[in-house]
Amino acid sequence: QVQLQQSGPGLVKPSQTLSLTCAISGDSVSSNTAAWNWIRQSPSRGLEWLGRTYYRSTWSNDYAVSVRGRMTINPDTSKNQFSLQLNSVTPEDTAVYYCARDWGYESFDTWGQGTMVTVSS
């Protein structure tokens, strides 16, 4: 059974960097079939897919247009986890952030528990 465990701060100051980590158990971040995603949810923006990292003989990342250039997703094979960094945050980035596995069918079968991140001074 695959499980995802999120960690990271719940409060970030404006203009700083939001960093979250998602630890994987029951699967591998280096899986050749899965992709590892970040998704956020806020009352104003609803559910919003942010980006993903995946391994298909080489590592690749895809990002949503809305965060492209501001977001980085990195796999950590030594710890079997992946991370999110979102730079130059504003109050608009306040949301519940989820990590999720795409199991190979362009859908998300496993989700982390969610982390409420507030951007405020």
Place this chain on the structure above:
Amino acid sequence: QSALTQPASVSGSPGQSITISCTGTSSDVGSYNLVSWYQQHPGKAPKLMIFDGSKRPSGVSARFSGSKSGNTASLTISGLQAEDEADYYCCSYAGSNTFEVFGTGTKVTVL
């Protein structure tokens, strides 16, 4: 890329069937059979209910079914039960620039 359009709310009595629509464009729902549906109870993470437009993951009740016609996907819940009361979201693959787009969400109320 705009969110897929869903009705804000749908309601039904126990035992009835309800259908939730998810309207996109020819760039997402209309071009790919890669629509998924998620159920979300308050304070919980979303749960995958349908993938590839009409397939159910192991463990999901057969009361949940999905379909698509043109740019609109649909989720039908038959034999409505109290535990089905939740928010439901669709999601579609939208090509190699946008990747994934979610719907606006529908609150299902069991009367």
